[in-house]
Amino acid sequence: MWKLVLGFVAFAVLALWMLSQGGDIDMSGEKHSVDAGPAASAASH
Amino acid sequence: MATASAVGKPMTPEEKKVIFASSLGTVFEWYDFYLYGTLAVIIGNQFFSALDPASRTIFSLLAFAAGFIVRPFGALVFGRLGDMIGRKYTFLVTILIMGLSTFIVGLLPSYASIGIAAPVILIGLRMLQGLALGGEYGGAATYVAEHAPHGKRGAFTSWIQTTATLGLFLSLLVILGTRTLIGEAAFADWGWRVPFLLSVVLLGVSVWIRLSMNESPAFKKMKEEGKTSKAPLTESFGKWKNLKIVILALVGLTAGQAVVWYTGQFYALFFLTGALKVDAATANIMIALSLIIGTPFFIVFGTLSDKIGRKPIIMAGCLIAALTYFPLFNALTEAANPDLAAAQAKNKVVVTADPAECSFQFNPTGTAKFTSSCDIAKQVLSAGSVSYDNVEGTGPAKISIGDKVIESYAATGLPADEVKKKDAAFKGAVSAALKEAGYPAKADPAKMNKPLIVAILTLLVIYVTMVYGPIAAMLVEMFPTRIRYTSMSLPYHIGNGWFGGLLPATGLAIVAQTGNMYNGLWYPIIIALMTFVVGMLFVKETKDVDIYAKD
Numbered sequence: 001m002w003k004l005v006l007g008f009v010a011f012a013v014l015a016l017w018m019l020s021q022g023g024d025i026d027m028s029g030e031k032h033s034v035d036a037g038p039a040a041s042a043a044s045h
Numbered sequence: 046m047a048t049a050s051a052v053g054k055p056m057t058p059e060e061k062k063v064i065f066a067s068s069l070g071t072v073f074e075w076y077d078f079y080l081y082g083t084l085a086v087i088i089g090n091q092f093f094s095a096l097d098p099a100s101r102t103i104f105s106l107l108a109f110a111a112g113f114i115v116r117p118f119g120a121l122v123f124g125r126l127g128d129m130i131g132r133k134y135t136f137l138v139t140i141l142i143m144g145l146s147t148f149i150v151g152l153l154p155s156y157a158s159i160g161i162a163a164p165v166i167l168i169g170l171r172m173l174q175g176l177a178l179g180g181e182y183g184g185a186a187t188y189v190a191e192h193a194p195h196g197k198r199g200a201f202t203s204w205i206q207t208t209a210t211l212g213l214f215l216s217l218l219v220i221l222g223t224r225t226l227i228g229e230a231a232f233a234d235w236g237w238r239v240p241f242l243l244s245v246v247l248l249g250v251s252v253w254i255r256l257s258m259n260e261s262p263a264f265k266k267m268k269e270e271g272k273t274s275k276a277p278l279t280e281s282f283g284k285w286k287n288l289k290i291v292i293l294a295l296v297g298l299t300a301g302q303a304v305v306w307y308t309g310q311f312y313a314l315f316f317l318t319g320a321l322k323v324d325a326a327t328a329n330i331m332i333a334l335s336l337i338i339g340t341p342f343f344i345v346f347g348t349l350s351d352k353i354g355r356k357p358i359i360m361a362g363c364l365i366a367a368l369t370y371f372p373l374f375n376a377l378t379e380a381a382n383p384d385l386a387a388a389q390a391k392n393k394v395v396v397t398a399d400p401a402e403c404s405f406q407f408n409p410t411g412t413a414k415f416t417s418s419c420d421i422a423k424q425v426l427s428a429g430s431v432s433y434d435n436v437e438g439t440g441p442a443k444i445s446i447g448d449k450v451i452e453s454y455a456a457t458g459l460p461a462d463e464v465k466k467k468d469a470a471f472k473g474a475v476s477a478a479l480k481e482a483g484y485p486a487k488a489d490p491a492k493m494n495k496p497l498i499v500a501i502l503t504l505l506v507i508y509v510t511m512v513y514g515p516i517a518a519m520l521v522e523m524f525p526t527r528i529r530y531t532s533m534s535l536p537y538h539i540g541n542g543w544f545g546g547l548l549p550a551t552g553l554a555i556v557a558q559t560g561n562m563y564n565g566l567w568y569p570i571i572i573a574l575m576t577f578v579v580g581m582l583f584v585k586e587t588k589d590v591d592i593y594a595k596d
Contacts, residue, residue, distance in 0.1 A: 008340075018222065026325070027213070028311050
């Protein structure tokens with residue numbers, strides 16, 4: 001079990017480090033519009 | 046077969062392998078599925094941007110349908126297959142379909158190379174992904190549950206419950222990694238294909254592992270005794286005795302679970318960036334952090350459900366979420382954008398419009414156009430996170446901010462460049478008035494209480510883990526082996542695909558309609574409460590069910 005915990009923590013640290021390197025990440029993962037997602041249009045300007 | 050209680054015994058290597066194999070494959074399925082959604086903008090540029098707006102709208106709807114609406118059909122097709130020929134082979138098929146479709150997307154020439162065939166094939170592939178996903182989850186949950194010893198089903202299946210979140214992270218990491226290695230420009234050009242192509246490697250690993258697995262003992266026994274169902278669809282949904290349970294599984298379990306999931310995992314993000322104007326990078330990191338902290342709780346609650354029951358945890362999750370969403374999201378506003386909270390409290394904004402021209406702005410794919418003066422006024426205000434009251438009037442819609450009145454315009458029938466001009470003028474006037482009234486254009490990072498935001502987001506994720514952790518075991522336990530894969534897959538994908546998938550669009554439409562940025566929460570609250578009431582009254586606890594008793 002502890003191996004799993006360690007593995008998960010390592011994965012988490014790597015994930016957060018990579019995500020914080022910037023670039024445009026999007027945790028929503030489920031945009032389906034071919035223009036831009038509803039959030040983008042509502043959030044624009 | 047494992048019917049004797051095995052509480053207290055450590056997991057055997059065979060059991061670990063079953064969990065690992067099923068979970069890994071399901072993580073890869075989610076990875077494949079999320080890639081498309083995450084890279085939607087680039088895919089849009091490569092395949093859809095040269096199309097005329099009407100075609101774009103159609104393809105957009107199809108892509109949305111493929112992602113959500115199609116899943117229950119996948120559940121029917123593969124559920125039926127799984128109950129007729131076995132879990133092992135069916136969920137080999139689902140992963141092959143998913144993996145190959147994903148891989149082919151990576152190879153697909155763009156619109157520039159092969160014209161209209163490109164988007165058509167792409168949508169076809171996306172539909173296949175939706176179908177495969179519809180078949181995967183039921184298979185993985187059933188397969189693991191049928192290997193789990195009695196008394197540990199919740200613990201065993203809870204690992205499957207982590208896979209969607211892990212799959213999402215994996216897709217993001219691969220995308221980011223590729224982008225960092227080859228650079229932004231190359232990525233937008235051809236590099237975006239790499240994460241899709243990589244899928245074939247993941248597919249190879251999954252297939253190799255799954256081929257070496259044994260069929261579930263329950264199914265094997267049923268097959269040997271010749272008791273498998275010849276018509277799982279009819280038996281599942283054509284007989285009221287079982288159909289009743291399927292409907293209960295949807296209304297009294299998965300509908301509530303799905304809206305809690307979508308609120309915690311996705312709506313919170315929309316709210317941070319859209320309503321609270323937090324910059325995307327910060328918002329996404331905070332969401333990622335909350336998901337990471339929350340993910341272990343899938344295992345915690347799944348395991349706990351073996352001891353105290355599935356129903357208490359799932360029902361508590363639905364009820365507590367429904368009761369605390371308003372206070373939590375209000376707290377989120379105070380923590381992330383206190384200036385906005387202050388401005389909303391201080392200023393009264395009123396939209397005076399002819400009700401006949403105000404539409405319910407339901408827009409799941411973002412391509413519907415709302416062009417009346419009322420709709421435009423409300424859109425601009427909602428985008429600014431402004432709370433407003435609605436007053437009936439006549440003529441073109443007017444926005445009153447304090448004592449300033451700004452008239453909206455109708456875009457219907459106007460040529461594009463005139464619309465642009467009027468739009469700019471209108472938005473300019475409204476923004477200026479809002480600024481004067483103290484509405485911030487962005488959330489000020491200096492005033493953000495980040496630890497508190499992450500704490501609130503994490504709590505939202507904990508609700509997700511409460512409703513989702515035990516649900517695989519519960520769904521499995523509600524149905525007999527011969528129709529289990531079919532019966533449990535459908536309510537799961539209708540709940541998550543339809544009730545859940547439509548949450549963001551429904552929420553936004555309600556916000557625009559009513560003028561209050563929190564009102565989108567009513568949708569998940571009402572659905573979660575419905576599930577709580579129906580679940581408490583009609584759904585029976587299942588943790589002690591002998592899942593082979595009705596075989």
